[in-house]
Amino acid sequence: MTVQALTGARIVLADRVVEGQALLLDRGRIVGLAEQGTLPDGCKVKDLGGGWLLPGFIDTQVNGGGDVLFNDMPNIEGIRAIAAAHRRYGTTGILPTLISDYPQVVEAAIEAGEAALEAGVPGVLGVHIEGPHLNAAKKGIHDQTRFSAIDAAVIARLAAPTTGRRIVTIAPELAPEGTVRALAQAGVLVCAGHSLADYDQTRAALAEGLVGFTHLFNAMTQFLSRDPGMVGAALEDRASHFGLIVDGLHVHPAALRVALLARGIDGAMLVTDAMPPVGGQMGRFSLMDQDIAVVDGTCRGPGGTLAGSALSMSQALRNAMDMLGCDIVAASRMASGNPAKFLRLDDETGSIAPGLRADLVHLGDDRLVRATWIGGAREDHRE
Numbered sequence: 001m002t003v004q005a006l007t008g009a010r011i012v013l014a015d016r017v018v019e020g021q022a023l024l025l026d027r028g029r030i031v032g033l034a035e036q037g038t039l040p041d042g043c044k045v046k047d048l049g050g051g052w053l054l055p056g057f058i059d060t061q062v063n064g065g066g067d068v069l070f071n072d073m074p075n076i077e078g079i080r081a082i083a084a085a086h087r088r089y090g091t092t093g094i095l096p097t098l099i100s101d102y103p104q105v106v107e108a109a110i111e112a113g114e115a116a117l118e119a120g121v122p123g124v125l126g127v128h129i130e131g132p133h134l135n136a137a138k139k140g141i142h143d144q145t146r147f148s149a150i151d152a153a154v155i156a157r158l159a160a161p162t163t164g165r166r167i168v169t170i171a172p173e174l175a176p177e178g179t180v181r182a183l184a185q186a187g188v189l190v191c192a193g194h195s196l197a198d199y200d201q202t203r204a205a206l207a208e209g210l211v212g213f214t215h216l217f218n219a220m221t222q223f224l225s226r227d228p229g230m231v232g233a234a235l236e237d238r239a240s241h242f243g244l245i246v247d248g249l250h251v252h253p254a255a256l257r258v259a260l261l262a263r264g265i266d267g268a269m270l271v272t273d274a275m276p277p278v279g280g281q282m283g284r285f286s287l288m289d290q291d292i293a294v295v296d297g298t299c300r301g302p303g304g305t306l307a308g309s310a311l312s313m314s315q316a317l318r319n320a321m322d323m324l325g326c327d328i329v330a331a332s333r334m335a336s337g338n339p340a341k342f343l344r345l346d347d348e349t350g351s352i353a354p355g356l357r358a359d360l361v362h363l364g365d366d367r368l369v370r371a372t373w374i375g376g377a378r379e380d381h382r383e
């Protein structure tokens with residue numbers, strides 16, 4: 001008998017919370033629910049002692065963690081360290097994210113992602129290449145000297161075959177016609193960000209196959225009465241997804257609440273945009289020769305420019321509940337189910353349902369992480 005029964009916690013499903021039931025696992029997969037008093041004979045029982053059992057968090061934008069920046073270590077060792085750091089905060093699926101860099105670094109990051117997937121590094125789902133094909137007017141902390149135009153060689157690099165998932169963030173107004181379509185047809189998940197694209201340009205990119213928006217509101221054209229911008233196009237479209245950095249600093253919580261009222265939670269994904277201090281010891285680090293400091297819970301560069309975040313996914317979930325008024329079911333969908341759907345992995349992970357991989361996180365009654373499971377393999381934590 002290989003069946004495990006996780007008992008004693010409230011179980012967060014896609015549409016409700018159940019109590020008084022056990023979650024059954026077998027060979028790394030979810031079997032289903034059972035009344036705690038009617039468990040299969042011979043199964044191994046683990047009493048979680050209260051709290052909440054949720055699908056593991058999936059973060060599609062992770063620049064670093066554990067004192068490692070992906071740009072500085074675009075190799076399997078860097079990815080392993082970043083994934084381990086974020087696992088402490090309930091993240092069981094990540095896409096290490098490369099900030100705008102030179103072509104050889106982009107190639108190294110893509111190759112590292114493939115190596116990590118082949119080696120089965122726990123939690124690695126692919127890579128996210130954010131830039132360098134962005135608009136300098138919305139560069140944020142990115143180094144515009146590393147920006148470059150999109151050509152056939154770039155498309156070939158970004159569209160190289162992958163065994164996982166690949167997200168690419170571009171400024172669509174600077175991409176030659178057909179770029180989004182070519183990347184989408186190759187299976188790349190194309191997102192818009194760091195862009196001056198207006199509403200019409202964004203709609204045109206959506207028609208070509210754009211599927212997402214990188215950190216909604218930040219580094220893009222805003223919603224105005226006679227110029228709805230990229231934000232307006234993102235909130236109007238019902239098929240795409242958008243990342244939200246819910247730290248109370250990147251975007252005012254009221255703006256996030258309005259976005260959820262306009263779009264509903266179906267397209268919303270919690271992301272961290274995390275930098276090396278998450279799960280590490282650094283209070284300062286270097287990014288493209290810029291000194292970055294952790295200030296009031298976020299990362300800031302020279303002049304106070306936001307430089308990613310010091311946010312974890314567990315804190316993002318708590319913030320979604322406390323700042324945005326989401327219940328734990330809605331917050332869990334934004335942290336797990338919606339990212340899985342965006343990545344086209346919802347038939348494999350992202351929710352607690354029979355047949356899916358046992359990627360889970362246990363939160364205590366204080367909503368702090370106590371344990372994670374990836375493919376049924378448990379790891380204890382003390383957030």
